[in-house]
Amino acid sequence: MDKPNIVFLFPDQFRSDFSGCYGADWLETPNIDRIAADGIRYTNAFSASPICVPARTALLTGMNAIKNGVTDNLHNLRAD
Numbered sequence: 001m002d003k004p005n006i007v008f009l010f011p012d013q014f015r016s017d018f019s020g021c022y023g024a025d026w027l028e029t030p031n032i033d034r035i036a037a038d039g040i041r042y043t044n045a046f047s048a049s050p051i052c053v054p055a056r057t058a059l060l061t062g063m064n065a066i067k068n069g070v071t072d073n074l075h076n077l078r079a080d
Contacts, residue, residue: 007035010056 009032016022019029021036048058053073054065065071069078 007039008059012052 018024018027019036020027020033021029021041047055049055049065051065051073053075054070057068057070057077058064061068061077069075
């Protein structure tokens with residue numbers, strides 16, 4: 001493989017233990033389970049922010065909220 005394929009799932013209000021690959025046996029998540037079985041599944045994670053939009057923006061830009069300017073859910077990412 002020349003370049004790895006990376007899939008980020010960004011659903012709102014979703015806990016990892018609400019998918020079969022993390023042990024939920026009370027609901028079916030076959031597509032998420034298949035992606036997890038064929039790839040790498042992380043068991044520990046840390047967030048750059050406890051707030052949704054700054055955390056996602058940090059992942060997408062590689063910069064923390066102070067650096068990228070998105071410090072709450074009402075800010076937009078700067079054009080630069």
